[in-house]
Amino acid sequence: MKLNTLIVATVFASTTLSSCVFKTADERQLKYTHTTLVDGDAYAFFRNVGTIAPYEVSYADHVSKAGNPHAKEVAGKVSQFFVELLPEMDRLATKFHVDFPILGTATYQDSQKENQEVLQSNDSTNLDDSVALTDLKQATSNSTYSDEAYLHHVQDQLAIVNIHFKRLSRNTNKELRDFAQSKTETISQLYTAIGGEEDAHAHH
16 A cells, blocks of 8 residues: 555656656746747747837827828827737737747837937038938938828838738647737728728738
């Protein structure tokens, strides 16, 4: 009787120890090698959509202050979509070992700050330099907000996001596939609502 108890206790202890060892190894593998549990398409989805989303939220915030009524309406819809999307992406990224949020992701404010720094560095003493002049012109055009430019930009970005969702909707990972399929109709409706054309959408 005592022998049977001892055997059961030994098996239980070894199973528990193995479980702990595997869990620790799994955590260390993620921490030190950044090994992910998703394939290339899913990884590209998290990287690209995870970069686009925070930028568009920050851009929409700027448009809500500087844009015309139509641009503000579009910005509100786009911002709401991405604000709701980011926590879901974060949950899935955590579950499948993808580093998220994406480190170094730019915001619209970052871009504006960089443009302003270029403008300040290109004073009149540098304008004879053709490279500096080119930089100055580029910075000036980028730092001037326009409703038309915003609308064109956000349509392009949403088309890119849609492509990633469509690819993810065919993924071998069922949870990621279901997640993507649950969003594709919403993205298409949003794209159309902000003035995108379905034919153009298909060619992005």
